[in-house]
Amino acid sequence: MPESTPPPDFAGLSLSDIAAFAADNRLPPVEKWNPAHCGDSFMRIASDGTWFHEGSPIGRLAMVRLFSTILRREPDGGYVLVTPAEKLSIAVDDAPFVAVEMKVEGEGRARRIAFRLNTGDLVVADAAHPLRIVERDDGPHPYVTVRSGLDALIARPVYYEMVNLALDEGADPPGLWSEGSFFALDAQ
Template sequence: MAEAARQAPGRGLPPVHLWNPAHCGEIDIVICADGVWMHEGSPIGRAELVRLFSTVLRKDPDGYHLVTPVEKLKIAVEDLPFRAVAVREAGDALVFTTDQGDEAGAGPDHALVVDTDPATGEPAPRVHVRGDLWARITRPVFYELVERAVEQDGRLVVRSGGLAFPLGPQGAGL
């Protein structure tokens, strides 16, 4: 629970990692690649409800689920469940804020990874949020990271939490 409280200061998160309810099936909820949560083909309009759902989201080996102490419902996620929509410096850390209000300071417990999209060749940056949940770093936030980056061994890197995270090769469209 201490980890959950640290992840969402002032709110705390339910200990979904401790819950092991029976699988109850699927629910027609999709988290779209743009961060919109859909239910039965329509956007969920209440931000408070989306935030609540986000706090009981867990990724298991068979996919993403909304989990309570008594039920577990599978949902669909097009890309990653969260989007990192802001970044700020706090001490020696880069702290990312997600579209659902979670914060993750890049460092030993929260990796910052930049893959390359195989279809487009573009960077596909992400940051670890909690459990096995990640946030896609939005393009404006990634540009902020590139502005903060330094060259190291032919690669652009940012430092956070005592670690260096590579963003990609220098001059590769970054």
């Protein structure tokens, strides 16, 4: 199992520090592990990012961080917690992560945008970690890709920060650049 170290102080990091930290975040090779399905974990990730076990919230962030490192999306769209020895289903209401804070450096094409997730993980928006908006009956749902098949729902206040940045720049369609990629903020 990977060690669960406390997340860095997001506010005190530069975008270069964040990019280096995100790139160095070594995760177990869950995509290579293919044990037989063993059952249900009796866990659920709510749409606000709260992790539950048997209906009770998991209060220890270190436990949530540890479980998040062995989370994988299956080809059928389901989610599992996987180790070399077992694979357990986990229910996910929306996305397994929530982007709760954003940091921006630069402007226009030279901009870099980083997000801190509810697990403390850091993600820099780029071609491999795109931003996208999904329109639903209850309005837009913004996401950033965290890693293979796993997304973070961008918290509403953070989304409003993104929209304000895009509107201030006046791009048509409204959108943002990060790490050389343009991300339209209209629904797909």
